[in-house]
Amino acid sequence: MEVRAAVAGASGYAGGEVLRLLAGHPEVEIGAVTAHSSAGQRLGGVQPHLVPLADRVLQDTSAEVLAGHDVVFLALPHGQSAAVAEQLGQDVLVVDMGADFRLQDAADWERFYGSPHAGTWPYGLPELPGARTALAGTRRIAVPGCYPTAVSLALVPAYAAALAEDEAVVVAASGTSGAGKAAKPHLLGSEVMGSMSPYGVGGGHRHTPEMIQNLSAAAGTRVGVSFTPTLAPMPRGILATCTAKARPGVTAAEVRAAYEKAYADEPFVHLLPEGQWPATASVYGSNAVHLQVAYDQDAHRIIAISAIDNLTKGTAGGAVQSMNIALGLPEATGLPMIGVAP
Amino acid sequence: MEVRAAVAGASGYAGGEVLRLLAGHPEVEIGAVTAHSSAGQRLGGVQPHLVPLADRVLQDTSAEVLAGHDVVFLALPHGQSAAVAEQLGQDVLVVDMGADFRLQDAADWERFYGSPHAGTWPYGLPELPGARTALAGTRRIAVPGCYPTAVSLALVPAYAAALAEDEAVVVAASGTSGAGKAAKPHLLGSEVMGSMSPYGVGGGHRHTPEMIQNLSAAAGTRVGVSFTPTLAPMPRGILATCTAKARPGVTAAEVRAAYEKAYADEPFVHLLPEGQWPATASVYGSNAVHLQVAYDQDAHRIIAISAIDNLTKGTAGGAVQSMNIALGLPEATGLPMIGVAP
């Protein structure tokens, strides 16, 4: 099989990462690469690490340019994917790395994004119950947010096994690439190096309803989430510390067993041996998820902690993994399982 | 007044920081500096930033060497402070930056530290209710742990004002200096740069009972704490994200008012204007505490987040602040309020 793929938004971090992965994907040929303000520039000037693609010229993002490919990856600002997708045929696989088609509830969308809801596409987190079935053969994929990926993989086993009460508290640290490539003063190296800081505190982060959606689906009842994201002094990586009160009578052994069962056959989720804790460095640049869970007998809480690369498994890797499923390719094709460490 | 101060454990990070502060303290003259394995070396070889003290020679830690000073700062491994303190007169102010005398409950001590309880000294967190009274004139001070400092300052106002339910969930990120200067592979720069990782997960961290002690005292009832510390890729700083369920009927305005009242007159605690969040970079090298609080109306939780420098306000700065009170000096003498930023 030879799949021709285009990437819209190729000048940003998500676009660059999907190009990095596609360049190493044995079944994919990279076609058009498009951008908005960088259109007309050499890709090598904007993404200097992408040497094999350095001489490609960024085209202006348009349906005309993107048409004629088997797969189109969209790494566009919120609200722009629907218009582009509509102009692409139903036989083109459109993989949206933005937020537009992630949420099922239109009211949630409108409250958090302030614009009309565009719809809901099959959700590109294959490890969720039922997700692979929905992804197989689809031509539209909504790639999850980076935080919801980390949090859902950490807590779904607890909720699916009815081990946890329906209120989760999540504090996650993200590398700065999660904030994108637009130059803002608070994202300058001088500001972020040597510093930890929170943002979107108090329930305002747009990824919160997506977490609630996934955990509630697993629990079969509404799960509330208190979510605090923090910015960490590193380019990549998410460490999500996810806790929930254990239901009465739950034991540490039951918790461990639920996680072992949930991820026994997952190619990318690595439940660490007991006593070993994840570090974001171990998954740097890879599609791997490192995960550990503990039960605090004093506080009666389950603490599940996951580490992912926000740009790989959290965005572009999850996108390629879902593409593989949609196209009937082996799910792990072209996806590194080993992080670049140290 | 001229206060002669000795520092035991001067080769480590806490010892180095207290020397940095004392060197700029207008009422203090630095006397003996002692160490264990580094004894006999020039201080300049071990702490190259302490230029004015570079030619001092580290002496072996002993009561003989430490005697004859007005104040003795102890930065020793757990369990070693009691023996030294006993040999110093009751007129010498002993400021213990270790854990030995922090906990009131002997059973807690023995469970978490595995050795007999040495006793309890006045607790060097002046911002706690009643603390200044206990510190005034004392000749023994137990400096709090760095995490308990950050967490207590963040949550005590909520518990003192009866705004929060009695189970707190805390996730805190610390710079690597909190782990000390002993060379361990997982603390190598190659391992920690670009990486976030948790440790002591599930209730095992020794600072947990100290947090419970402080929050329970404020609440007037036992407060449980789920505490997860994480190691962040920065040398200094703690960002503590502290949340607790709000009691029924509590409003955002009440929460804000409680914090404004609690810290209106505190010289080092800076409650930020609404909408601005703390960053550890802003307190780098200073004794300041930057703090913000929010109420999440969906999750019904109070989220209080504090930023401190773990070595300054979290250790050596808190020690000097408490010394000032004990000796009747103005509390802020010799303590920087402005962090080194960016």
Added chain:
Amino acid sequence: MEVRAAVAGASGYAGGEVLRLLAGHPEVEIGAVTAHSSAGQRLGGVQPHLVPLADRVLQDTSAEVLAGHDVVFLALPHGQSAAVAEQLGQDVLVVDMGADFRLQDAADWERFYGSPHAGTWPYGLPELPGARTALAGTRRIAVPGCYPTAVSLALVPAYAAALAEDEAVVVAASGTSGAGKAAKPHLLGSEVMGSMSPYGVGGGHRHTPEMIQNLSAAAGTRVGVSFTPTLAPMPRGILATCTAKARPGVTAAEVRAAYEKAYADEPFVHLLPEGQWPATASVYGSNAVHLQVAYDQDAHRIIAISAIDNLTKGTAGGAVQSMNIALGLPEATGLPMIGVAP
């Protein structure tokens, strides 16, 4: 003495640093703080570390606002200082932290800055031969560039003692704050963390003629400089590796002796003991210069390496040190000698 000082350009890194130092200066009262695009904002929103000044409001930079102070610090873009200074009386001490008045040669200025030369003011590097005499009592000071400060202090002793040939090769690494606070994509944390990169290669950096000016003055003949600056993944600090061919017959002992003699009485320059090398962390936030020199007998080169904090000794600290001299205050007043380490 009570000195009233104003700071123009208080929203940037140089302006913030001079305010940090002035807030701790026992003889200075801070008056007006001004900015351009941030005018009207609270200083606490722009410089959150400056807590004691948080409620000051930034005024628009103008001679009217700046008049009526004893000292005015200018942290303005190149080319704007002359117009402001002209409107301030000759009795006002104007300390320019920009480049406008550093160069003596008008042709050099025009070639590197592309605008007419504004003139030359007494040069604020007190450690240079003759500099203190020129600074005493002056009402105009040109603060050196950060790189020329580090490089001149490293190489002037070799040239003043006629130990080195007249071609120096300098490679220096700077923290990102040297590039300022304007948000540019290549200065994002995501780009700079984990990365070293050069810029201004091949002789184009504007600090090159300033280095040549200082070294040539010391040598009594023109000294050429090959200068390559690099951007390092840290907020602050310059490490300048400066090498020059030794003149025939020069010995290692002569080199050492020249440096010991040059800096024996300098309050801020710390020539390290032989075998110990400087690290930028040791001078973090301080006005100290850590320096070491070696003689490579195979390559017949002198290698002098200096570490400074680019914002402190390299900019704002050098400015305050020179102000102290101009006003007849003890030179070290208000200037930390100990870095914040680790």
Added chain:
Amino acid sequence: MEVRAAVAGASGYAGGEVLRLLAGHPEVEIGAVTAHSSAGQRLGGVQPHLVPLADRVLQDTSAEVLAGHDVVFLALPHGQSAAVAEQLGQDVLVVDMGADFRLQDAADWERFYGSPHAGTWPYGLPELPGARTALAGTRRIAVPGCYPTAVSLALVPAYAAALAEDEAVVVAASGTSGAGKAAKPHLLGSEVMGSMSPYGVGGGHRHTPEMIQNLSAAAGTRVGVSFTPTLAPMPRGILATCTAKARPGVTAAEVRAAYEKAYADEPFVHLLPEGQWPATASVYGSNAVHLQVAYDQDAHRIIAISAIDNLTKGTAGGAVQSMNIALGLPEATGLPMIGVAP
């Protein structure tokens, strides 16, 4: 072809990196993995990023364990490779990532390493003139040092084209992984983050004679090198700033032409377009070399700057590249050309 490969010294950084690459190499099956003090441990406990190999148990390093493989990679301390290699058959390809067989001059070896010279093997820097011929079919490979790789690729074209005088000045910044995984206080994260520092100044670094060897071979005459290595606050990467006086009459165009010609057909060396400068982030985890060269007309110097990943192209990637040549495989097999950025 199926190549069975063993790795001795698999617990360290070089060993871990070669395993990461071999795990993605389509022609290699990983056999024994050995260590010294970590023998008996699960690889997953020591190298947590190597998930597919997590359950492998480290064996004690011995010729018996290593025998029976087609290729043996040695990542051992200096001086230990010869004894192991002697016990392996002449038909086994031994790839030494240590220093033992790099130098041709026994006196140089003895001076810098203080032990008897073990010999000289074909040198694993395929981009050097004649290197591929020597590597084809060989069963013994000496992988170059990381700094000599970066420096030789930067300066050999200038010397091979007789453009430069015979004295080079090199200042290079390295990530901390170059110093290895042994826990030493000065390599702690607390010490290295936010800090630049030099080491091995004045001609003492052991990579100096290796650079001289390579540059002299290219020049056809002895080239002296003044080399100053510095430690940068990043885990990986080398940025080598290499300068040499241009010979009389040399023009910028000649310099550019020489480099374009030298690297026109090299798969891993990427000479950047004029005006664009390398950054270590762009080659993170890849075998790519990013390179730029300039001519400073004032200083009459050629400045060539290269960026490599010290663990990949600088060690394990160079090892695999050379293995591919020795075994007759396509040279780029299994080697990423795209760095993990940002």
